[in-house]
Amino acid sequence: MIPVSVITGFLGSGKTTLLARLMLDPAMGRTAVIINEFGAIALDHDLIETSDESFVRLSNGCLCCNVRSDLTLTLGDLAARRAQGTVPRFERVVIETSGLADPAPILHALMTDSDLNGVYVLDGVITTVDVLIGLTTLEQHEESRRQVVVADRIVITKTDLDGVRTDAIKQRLMTVNPGAQVIEAVRGAIAPSALFDCGFYDVSGKHPDVSAWLAHDSIAATDGHEHHHTEDITSFCIVREEPLRAVTLALLLSALAENCGEDLLRMKGIVHVLEQPERPAVIHGVQHVYHAPVWLPRWPSADRRSRMVFIGRNIRESWVRGLIDLLDAEVAAENTKRTLVTEPLPIAGKG
Amino acid sequence: MNESLPAIRDEDERLRAFLTDSLALWQVAGTVQAGRAPVVAEIRAASGALVWVERAAGDTPFKWHARWRGSGDAPGGVRELRPRACGSLVGLLGAVRDALGVERGSAVRIVPAPEQA
Numbered sequence: 001m002i003p004v005s006v007i008t009g010f011l012g013s014g015k016t017t018l019l020a021r022l023m024l025d026p027a028m029g030r031t032a033v034i035i036n037e038f039g040a041i042a043l044d045h046d047l048i049e050t051s052d053e054s055f056v057r058l059s060n061g062c063l064c065c066n067v068r069s070d071l072t073l074t075l076g077d078l079a080a081r082r083a084q085g086t087v088p089r090f091e092r093v094v095i096e097t098s099g100l101a102d103p104a105p106i107l108h109a110l111m112t113d114s115d116l117n118g119v120y121v122l123d124g125v126i127t128t129v130d131v132l133i134g135l136t137t138l139e140q141h142e143e144s145r146r147q148v149v150v151a152d153r154i155v156i157t158k159t160d161l162d163g164v165r166t167d168a169i170k171q172r173l174m175t176v177n178p179g180a181q182v183i184e185a186v187r188g189a190i191a192p193s194a195l196f197d198c199g200f201y202d203v204s205g206k207h208p209d210v211s212a213w214l215a216h217d218s219i220a221a222t223d224g225h226e227h228h229h230t231e232d233i234t235s236f237c238i239v240r241e242e243p244l245r246a247v248t249l250a251l252l253l254s255a256l257a258e259n260c261g262e263d264l265l266r267m268k269g270i271v272h273v274l275e276q277p278e279r280p281a282v283i284h285g286v287q288h289v290y291h292a293p294v295w296l297p298r299w300p301s302a303d304r305r306s307r308m309v310f311i312g313r314n315i316r317e318s319w320v321r322g323l324i325d326l327l328d329a330e331v332a333a334e335n336t337k338r339t340l341v342t343e344p345l346p347i348a349g350k351g
Numbered sequence: 352m353n354e355s356l357p358a359i360r361d362e363d364e365r366l367r368a369f370l371t372d373s374l375a376l377w378q379v380a381g382t383v384q385a386g387r388a389p390v391v392a393e394i395r396a397a398s399g400a401l402v403w404v405e406r407a408a409g410d411t412p413f414k415w416h417a418r419w420r421g422s423g424d425a426p427g428g429v430r431e432l433r434p435r436a437c438g439s440l441v442g443l444l445g446a447v448r449d450a451l452g453v454e455r456g457s458a459v460r461i462v463p464a465p466e467q468a
Contacts, residue, residue, distance in 0.1 A: 255441045258445065259377070261455035263376075314375070322368060323369065327441075
């Protein structure tokens with residue numbers, strides 16, 4: 001399958017500069033680029049040098065508002081042309097959204113559209129944040145917060161300007177989204193390897209870096225219990241020593257979707273399931289859309305604890321912990337009841 | 352049997368704490384407190400709605416029973432007298448949301464994960 005990365009970020013935050021620099025790297029040679037601009041005149045296209053036809057510009061509105069009609073058709077068309085050999089055989093797609101786009105509908109399309117499933121797979125979301133005005137933008141614009149909370153990688157831009165300090169913006173970004181890796185860029189210069197292949201799907205055949213995907217360092221730094229809160233967005237990590245029963249995991253995903261709805265902006269995790277102790281389950285959801293758990297062939301490290309990252313609006317950590325504990329206790333009690341019913345009664349005088 | 356009573360009381364407390372957090376999650380103003388047995392939790396919403404949660408008997412396939420009186424309903428309505436049986440905590444939460452008129456948008460969509468390469 002072809003990995004798809006989404007580059008998003010508020011207006012003027014440096015998305016195009018980042019993409020332009022990335023496209024100069026030989027490692028990006030077989031990459032198809034889709035650029036969406038909010039406005040009648042598409043300028044970004046002219047700012048990026050590409051050498052082939054695997055370049056599509058969408059300028060008839062905001063990508064997130066036309067995601068079905070535009071993005072799905074465009075990706076489908078690109079795949080067909082790739083198969084026919086009328087465009088180079090690209091091995092990756094990068095989508096640059098408009099500065100006002102909500103990335104969630106784009107992620108939903110990539111995760112759920114039947115025309116795209118089996119051809120494309122979401123690799124990750126890269127969000128650019130301007131070090132100069134990023135704090136203000138985060139405070140004033142919901143679109144900016146949404147772009148940050150769904151990110152797997154956050155790139156702080158314009159750090160090359162004199163006297164710029166990144167401490168405050170880094171701290172704020174870690175608070176809003178502790179599950180993302182924060183990277184500084186100088187004039188957009190970042191190695192593609194730092195931004196791509198950040199998903200847990202084993203697209204290239206290599207072992208997926210689940211710890212990087214979960215930004216496990218940030219979880220470890222908070223010991224899994226730190227609770228961040230900024231305005232109405234909460235983010236927290238749950239680390240659980242005891243394995244979860246498979247039924248508990250299924251009920252948990254249902255309960256999260258049914259009760260949190262669109263308020264659960266992003267959740268991802270690796271789960272130790274009691275019935276499959278050697279194969280961890282990777283879970284991933286955006287709002288009310290969840291992938292069925294992916295079973296990894298083995299644990300990526302000696303750490304076999306379940307680790308789950310939640311980012312949402314108005315969601316208490318105690319609610320999620322209570323939900324998991326109560327569900328697991330309920331399932332355990334049901335298993336005990338069934339065992340008692342199915343076990344033969346002892347025969348008097350024997351044993 | 353008596354040895355398990357403290358454990359059940361603890362579980363009842365956990366359930367009430369969880370339901371209190373659920374009200375906050377759904378942005379419903381209200382309180383959750385212990386009710387008169389067999390009611391484990393009594394939810395009083397600021398809107399006037401009342402919900403009573405009870406444990407189902409152990410010999411049934413259900414875990415919980417929920418009864419309620421909606422905001423503006425007269426006492427003794429059908430939902431107050433005829434409980435909704437719930438097979439799990441997930442079902443109980445659905446019943447409480449219905450009772451309180453909480454709308455959480457579209458239901459869960461779990462999509463197939465991509466095949467591993």
